[in-house]
Amino acid sequence: MKGFVFHSPGRSSWEEVPDPDIKESTDAIVRVDTATVCGTDLHILKGDVPEVRPGTVLGHEAVGEIVETGRDVHTVQPGDRVLVSCITACGRCGYCWERTYGQCRGGGGWILGHVIDGTQAEYVRVPYADLSVHALPGTVDSKDAVLLADIFxxxxxxxxxxxxxxxxxxxxxxxxxxxxxxxxxxxxxxxxxxxxxxxxxxxxxxxxxxxxxxxxxxxxxxxxxxxxxxxxxxxxxxxxxxxxxxxxxxxxxxxxxxxxxxxxxxxxxxxxxxxxxxxxxxxxxxxMGVVDTYSTATLLKMAAAGRLPTSALVTHTFPLDRMEEAYDVFGRGADTGALKVVLGGQQHEVVAVRAAGERM
Known part of the structure; x- marks a missing residue:
């Protein structure tokens, strides 16, 4: 598969990377349908986040389809359309019990595109999938839903x-x-x-x-x-x-x-x-602090009811394989007028909505 890889400050590229595999029984593999670029990704490229190692696939926001799960994943299954949260939660540590998921001490927190490979790729491994992905209603478009992974x-x-x-x-x-x-x-x-x-x-x-x-x-x-x-x-x-x-x-x-x-x-x-x-x-x-994403389920309900102006923030769309161009446009937002750039999302959207309708 291909992913957007950080090599060093100022150096990154869309290139071949190994396919992700299930490593733990709580993992899920998601085929990425829609991704986006965050201001934090720009900080990484500038060298402002030294914890990101060379060779890491960037990105922490995505919508996609579950293609494989570990044996201890119970809330989603292959075929489900999901939102991948920017925060991963083990659900067992003291911070998770307090809904302070961003400070998870069980191997979660902000890890995607930070300390493990992230979502700006064709596939992504999501640890602790039961608490780290959200099943999406068919009424919420992928390009809207992806904005609920982090920025909202x-x-x-x-x-x-x-x-x-x-x-x-x-x-x-x-x-x-x-x-x-x-x-x-x-x-x-x-x-x-x-x-x-x-x-x-x-x-x-x-x-x-x-x-x-x-x-x-x-x-x-x-x-x-x-x-x-x-x-x-x-x-x-x-x-x-x-x-x-x-x-x-x-x-x-x-x-x-x-x-x-x-x-x-x-x-x-x-x-x-x-x-x-x-x-x-x-x-x-x-x-100050990193987001905990305890509000994601509530925001999803609001988006489904048309109460959040998500679409108004999306100014540019690209195929996944034009990641480098998307970064350039987003990074020069003052010149390009870019607010939020969204990649992918066209191919699987109709299928997801139809599947939701069939189940109803």
């Missing part, structure tokens, strides 16, 4: 829920890439008074407005002053950092009100200055 749970859990967005809040989202846009969409579920988006790309600010942002600003347009003007000088109740850069994090800490929340979602590859000399007296809460 990440935005919702690490941004909106960790930031404690509440009715009547002012929410500032710094970074209107895919995760930032998903944060805007899911923050709206909690009826904030207003949502402000900050980004350097005009196309992304337009997308933010279409997804419910009440005001937008370029970093050069004094977004701190805009927030102050909108809140009688107090600042945002919640500031969500969705870039992963020192400047964007520090901007969030300057925009948040006393007693407010800064929810860091971005993956940082450089040290960030934490200005405790300014923040300690303002009772600011700062949260």
């Amino acid at each position: 749970p990440t935005a919702y859990e690490v941004g909106v829920l960790n930031g404690h967005v509440r009715p009547g809040d002012t929410v500032a989202v710094v970074g209107a890439g895919p995760v930032g846009l998903a944060a805007i969409a899911t923050a709206r579920l909690f009826a904030p008074e207003r949502v402000l988006a900050v980004d350097i790309a005009g196309t992304r600010l337009e997308a933010a407005k279409s997804l419910g942002a009440d005001a937008v600003a370029d970093p050069g347009e004094a977004p701190e002053q805009l927030v102050a003007d909108l809140t009688d000088g107090l600042g945002a109740d919640v500031a969500i950092e969705a870039v992963g850069a020192p400047e964007s994090f520090e901007l969030c800490t300057r925009m948040v009100r006393p007693g407010g929340h800064v929810a860091n979602v971005g993956v940082h590859g450089k040290p960030v200055t934490l200005h405790l000399e300014d923040l300690w007296i303002r009772n600011v809460t700062i949260t």
